[in-house]
Amino acid sequence: MSEDIVKKYVITIFTKIQSTNNYQSFMRKANQEITDPKTLEIILKKATIIRLAMIDNGMPYLLPFNFGYGGNCIYIHSAPAGKKLEVLRQNPQVCFEVEDETAIVEADVACRWSEMYRSVIGYGKVEIVTGFNEKQKALDIIMQQHGAPANMPFDPKEIEFIVVLKLKIDSMTGKQSSNWNRLRGEG
Incomplete structure (x- = not known):
């Protein structure tokens, strides 16, 4: 590849990244x-596990959670104490990932094995839900x-004890495997 083509490619990518917000790439x-x-x-409504990436004193900290999605928000329940709450209080900015309908795709040659998947990766800010009614709605x-x-x-006592994260x-953006439609008989 010529140097001019490489420069043009790099400039195109850099310009596209600059034109988006800090979270998108x-x-x-x-x-x-x-x-x-x-x-x-x-995808967000079908998935049952979310992975939440946080920063703990400059180091990545990743945890899986059960969750619920509604109204462009993700809800997670938590115990009232623990490392994740400490980390989120220091920095509530997070990255998340979910996927649905994953499946291994076998082949005759090892390096041709693949996986069918759809995933969503996004960014946002976590806050603690404080009102009883909002906590109950989120838990629902x-x-x-x-x-x-x-x-x-x-049980109202349990709702008071549980911490709900919003x-x-x-x-956010999604990605699906190149074989998604073909393997599902959609194309």
């Missing part, structure tokens, strides 16, 4: 990017995400 395989808000929402969203019927009864999504 350039996806190299644009044909695999999911930008449709409805599809992103479907979490329960529904995992198959429970709406408006299940909650992640307000600032930006």
